Amino acid sequence: MSSTVMNDDTLYLGVDGGGTKCRACLVSSSGEVLGTGLAGPANPLHGLTRTLASITEAAEQAAASAGLPQLVLKDVVAGVALAGINLPGMFVTMSEWQHPFAEMHLTTDLHAACLGAHRGGDGAVIVVGTGSCGFVSVKGQSATLGGHGFLLGDMGSGAWMGLEAIKAVLKAEDGLSLPTTLVDQVTDIYGVNGLQIVERMSKASSSEFARLAPSVLAAAAAGDDVARAIVAQGAGYIDDLAKKLLLMAPPRLSMLGGISAPLQKWLSDDVSSKVQPPLEQPEMGAVYFARERHGLSATKALA
Amino acid sequence: MSSTVMNDDTLYLGVDGGGTKCRACLVSSSGEVLGTGLAGPANPLHGLTRTLASITEAAEQAAASAGLPQLVLKDVVAGVALAGINLPGMFVTMSEWQHPFAEMHLTTDLHAACLGAHRGGDGAVIVVGTGSCGFVSVKGQSATLGGHGFLLGDMGSGAWMGLEAIKAVLKAEDGLSLPTTLVDQVTDIYGVNGLQIVERMSKASSSEFARLAPSVLAAAAAGDDVARAIVAQGAGYIDDLAKKLLLMAPPRLSMLGGISAPLQKWLSDDVSSKVQPPLEQPEMGAVYFARERHGLSATKALA
Numbered sequence: 001m002s003s004t005v006m007n008d009d010t011l012y013l014g015v016d017g018g019g020t021k022c023r024a025c026l027v028s029s030s031g032e033v034l035g036t037g038l039a040g041p042a043n044p045l046h047g048l049t050r051t052l053a054s055i056t057e058a059a060e061q062a063a064a065s066a067g068l069p070q071l072v073l074k075d076v077v078a079g080v081a082l083a084g085i086n087l088p089g090m091f092v093t094m095s096e097w098q099h100p101f102a103e104m105h106l107t108t109d110l111h112a113a114c115l116g117a118h119r120g121g122d123g124a125v126i127v128v129g130t131g132s133c134g135f136v137s138v139k140g141q142s143a144t145l146g147g148h149g150f151l152l153g154d155m156g157s158g159a160w161m162g163l164e165a166i167k168a169v170l171k172a173e174d175g176l177s178l179p180t181t182l183v184d185q186v187t188d189i190y191g192v193n194g195l196q197i198v199e200r201m202s203k204a205s206s207s208e209f210a211r212l213a214p215s216v217l218a219a220a221a222a223g224d225d226v227a228r229a230i231v232a233q234g235a236g237y238i239d240d241l242a243k244k245l246l247l248m249a250p251p252r253l254s255m256l257g258g259i260s261a262p263l264q265k266w267l268s269d270d271v272s273s274k275v276q277p278p279l280e281q282p283e284m285g286a287v288y289f290a291r292e293r294h295g296l297s298a299t300k301a302l303a
Numbered sequence: 304m305s306s307t308v309m310n311d312d313t314l315y316l317g318v319d320g321g322g323t324k325c326r327a328c329l330v331s332s333s334g335e336v337l338g339t340g341l342a343g344p345a346n347p348l349h350g351l352t353r354t355l356a357s358i359t360e361a362a363e364q365a366a367a368s369a370g371l372p373q374l375v376l377k378d379v380v381a382g383v384a385l386a387g388i389n390l391p392g393m394f395v396t397m398s399e400w401q402h403p404f405a406e407m408h409l410t411t412d413l414h415a416a417c418l419g420a421h422r423g424g425d426g427a428v429i430v431v432g433t434g435s436c437g438f439v440s441v442k443g444q445s446a447t448l449g450g451h452g453f454l455l456g457d458m459g460s461g462a463w464m465g466l467e468a469i470k471a472v473l474k475a476e477d478g479l480s481l482p483t484t485l486v487d488q489v490t491d492i493y494g495v496n497g498l499q500i501v502e503r504m505s506k507a508s509s510s511e512f513a514r515l516a517p518s519v520l521a522a523a524a525a526g527d528d529v530a531r532a533i534v535a536q537g538a539g540y541i542d543d544l545a546k547k548l549l550l551m552a553p554p555r556l557s558m559l560g561g562i563s564a565p566l567q568k569w570l571s572d573d574v575s576s577k578v579q580p581p582l583e584q585p586e587m588g589a590v591y592f593a594r595e596r597h598g599l600s601a602t603k604a605l606a
Contacts, residue, residue, distance in 0.1 A: 087501060088499065088502070145477045149501060149505050151454070151504075152469055152473060152501060152505060153470060153474075167451075170455060170456055171456075174449060176449075176540070176544065195389060195390055195391070198390060198451050198452060199391070201455060202348075202455060237479070240479050241477075241479065244479060
């Protein structure tokens with residue numbers, strides 16, 4: 001088994017689960033990437049069974065692409081990064097999984113993104129894609145900010161921008177806000193107008209709302225006042241979040257996710273001047289996490 | 304059948320369906336209330352089958368309480384007022400119902416509330432309960448404002464206040480807003496704090512969020528800045544909505560719903576000075592609507 005210190009043969013598997021896909025990489029103890037895998041959605045908040053299947057599939061693909069039999073998975077030390085694992089109930093549920101690995105170490109997708117972005121070192125990340133959140137880890141202290149999901153938070157994210165735009169369009173149709181070009185954008189993208197918008201969007205997913213975000217950013221850049229107000233409010237939140245993360249003096253700060261690039265020009269100079277590109281992918285971050293936890297448990301076994 | 308003009312024997316049934324209950328009243332052609340009924344939820348957006356069952360049950364109760372057999376329903380002219388019936392798809396669905404009445408005339412809960420509040424005459428209403436919306440009817444012209452539902456609108460409503468309060472508490476827990484007494488209120492009401500709030504509330508119903516509204520109003524009255532900002536924003540929207548309704552010069556304006564009384568002191572003097580109490584209930588409004596539509600169809604049949 002794998003509970004001896006610095007076993008040169010230990011294989012590490014890093015898994016990064018997300019709302020649309022699940023990536024895995026198999027890495028040797030010296031850090032060499034041996035194989036990679038890619039499977040479908042793995043957000044346990046949106047379906048546990050599918051998440052477990054995607055993790056397994058991505059892991060098996062990684063083994064196969066390394067030229068190794070699936071049986072090798074029972075010897076690997078896996079780091080599995082998932083959204084929602086910071087919720088106490090979800091952590092317990094995932095911990096009870098009869099996983100196919102020698103060890104499984106669970107952490108948040110955000111933590112893995114941070115470890116990847118800073119090549120296993122200290123730093124901070126802000127992810128602004130469909131959702132939004134921030135994470136910082138410095139000298140063994142870490143903090144997560146935001147990441148409360150579509151309904152309750154995720155300000156500044158793509159889904160949030162889309163939702164605020166839909167609300168603004170409905171207010172504009174009632175004559176209760178300034179006119180906005182977003183009215184036409186909504187019709188173009190979703191094929192509806194007026195009260196049909198309510199029927200079309202009342203139960204739409206966060207991804208559906210996020211489809212509108214590029215149009216909101218474009219309308220804001222073109223000077224639409226309603227769109228500008230939405231983007232400025234979202235960027236204000238991300239700016240506050242960044243400043244809070246920077247209070248812990250992380251050596252690096254990266255922004256990730258589909259909305260992060262267009263949003264950067266709306267941030268204060270204080271913040272945007274500190275943003276640096278991520279160095280590695282989240283699944284490599286999950287490997288760093290697994291190596292650290294494996295080392296800790298091995299040390300504990302010796303103590 | 305009931306398509307003759309001013310048939311003295313015509314019985315009218317008024318039905319007001321809502322998210323928690325469905326009220327019915329059976330009224331003679333001279334306007335005398337013969338019987339009433341009360342059944343469970345009848346919001347077709349939250350369940351069509353249950354809605355149809357509640358309407359039927361309330362109608363049967365009204366007949367029974369009038370000392371009439373259920374068979375009488377096949378001769379009544381019914382006005383049925385429902386949330387969501389302004390959505391084109393829902394109107395079609397409800398129109399296809401093989402209802403037990405001689406005639407069924409469908410309108411919105413809002414229209415019936417307005418007709419009831421002003422005893423069948425012109426006027427405007429603002430409903431601020433779990434949701435929020437406005438309606439005005441003057442000289443045959445009418446307009447509906449708001450009423451876009453929990454996710455997409457309903458600003459100023461109880462559910463909206465609760466949602467905004469939960470968002471503010473989560474921001475406060477991240478140190479990204481001013482401290483607020485709402486943090487303790489959320490723990491008192493829902494028994495959770497920190498990230499448990501996300502698990503508890505991510506899929507909560509609008510009614511669940513509305514449970515927090517009285518605490519938000521109380522905290523605002525006690526000077527909590529975060530609560531004040533929420534209530535002021537909601538009241539600002541309701542104020543704008545009222546001013547828009549008043550542009551049509553309705554002879555009366557009433558406010559209805561559980562949040563309407565505490566919210567009035569947050570409205571501008573212009574608006575609050577014009578608010579008058581409702582004269583009758585929405586189910587009587589549904590009767591006025593049915594009488595008008597029945598008269599119109601009878602006239603058309605003669606033309």
